[in-house]
Amino acid sequence: MPNFDTSTQQTIPNTMQALAINEASDLFTLSEMNFPVPQCEPDEILVKIEYVGLNQIDGMFAKQGFAPWQYPHILGLDAVGVVVKAAKGIYPNVGERVMWHANIAQQGVLSEYAKVPNYAVSVVPDNISAQQAATLPCAGMLALICLDKLHLKEGENILIEAGAGAIGQFAIQFAKQRGADVFTTASKCNHKLVKQLGADFVFDYQDKKLREKIYKELGPIGFDAVLDSVGGDATNRNIELMRFCGRIACLKPLPVLDHGLMFLKAPTISIVSLGGAWLAKSLCAQQKMSFLCKLLLENLAENKIQLPHISEVEFDQRSVTEALHRQLNGGFTGKQIVKF
Template sequence: MPNTDILPALKVPKTMRAIVLPEANEAIRLNNAELKVPECSENELLIKVEYVGLNPLDAQYAKTGFCHWQYPHVLGLDAVGIVVNAPKGIYPNIGARVMWHASMGEQGVLSEYAKVPNYAVSVVPESVKPEQAAALPCAGMTALISLDKLQITEGDTLLIEAGAGAVGQIAIQFAKQRGADVFTTAAKRNHKLVKSLGADTVFDYQDKNLCQKIRRELGPQGFDAVLDSLGGEVTARNIELMRFCGRIACLKPLPVFEQELLFRKAPNISIVSLAGAWLANSLCAQQRMSFMSNLLLESVAKDELKVPEIDLIEFNAEHISTALKTQLAGGFTGKQVVKVSID
């Protein structure tokens, strides 16, 4: 390991290019901007951003705004880049390539430079492409947290909604590693994809007889667990398809439930929120995200996890705005990743 007391900081300009949201707006109108490079303190690393993974969450809050944001706001939560400055004795070292999921409450990572606490990053193995790593944090950690909250073990029957989405693709693979019998929903054109990832049974999410076909395939007992990424009426439907005291992990806000359904099914309902680790100022939760990031990267390096197909996006406001609209339109099976660094 190099002596961090003598490692020089890499040359950093005073200003940087960034993509900003001037204010929340339905059209997801973004601007190209020139901002000051962030100043770091204590255990923070300054990172030259190479790639940024886009998520539906970025698009949703570009439209509605977020209570902690000040405008103009730099969007983006998932990033990979090179450490260019770090306090003495802090790991990882200058020159390391790292991956991280940024705080929802602070400025994002769609900029040439960003700062992040050292304990919240994971070093990217040389065998993992940086653009693939940028696709992992939000979708991968959401999948892992969901499976942990659902307490998935060998023999469990698990329904994963939207199996062809990024969260669904990763969740299918890890659920199979844990020995679950995986059922999933997807458009017909994506059935081959989710089957290749390990799904045992796939249903067409547009099928008007979906519930009847699930019951015919599963039998009367119902699912042990459900990963519900859709929310709304689908959440209530999924609880109906669960066994008594079954487990459901919800990625969207909960609907209003009929009391009879809750009494009859007595579901164990979990809420999944990556943002909470930062908003609650939970150091343990932030460090756990780093541990999960390590698992994701190691799994890719060992060829135990297939990353969703990457679609590279140009680093400018117009292209990123269009990409975010695609995120909300649905039906997108890969990961859109912005290439920030031109080096």
């Protein structure tokens, strides 16, 4: 258990510092603001934030906005921190370190304190640091959910797009755990990294002959499964590379699909969304996120997975604004985490 003075429960301030945006914009800039410390419902716990993991989706919504948001809006979805307030009989208890993926429709977690339903968090074991835990929720859960939706089995093959990204790195490792043959795309400078993670075949995503080179290694039958984290034109190309009745899990909105290709391949298409668990108000889905986070923590504790390279970002408006724009610019292979 973290070295944390539980008497803090009596000394929680009324206000807290947070990083928020006043409006969505392509040139968004975060501002340091004061907000009231959240008031908890009976099934919620109050957490003092230690680290926040940054994801591409944070920057995407900072640019585009999100209909349920009220402004100013606090950004951030992946949090790790210590419970400082919990109703009697609620688990986790005060003093426990927890991690979770937050409700996208509510205020985010780039703040000194945040509240969360107790059933949606996972307790971080003592042998995993807060920094390590902060890399896991969004990217790790998306990788696991994709592989579950794809029903990936031993002996099958899978194409994992953007293998050097955080989602791709986790997906490669979990796909190898399931006994699959892994094909992936990455920039040339990251080929060594993804091979070290277990990828069997690596292709330069910028190669103009990418389709032909994949077919040369894959053969005429096609992929059993595809994890499509790129979207756009790549989705139709990936379906073309699949076998008849293959499966594809998509993390981006679907493009206009080629109807002839749909008839030819008859693919099973799955859409993956973490935010939907909150927006649909699905208690089961929110609890499942807690179970998935626990599985990620167990794999890390048992040295079954390797984390992306961690870059710490200071909790100030300039540093976090720059970090989020860096996520959006692409080509980022590690994991940025904000240190409080």
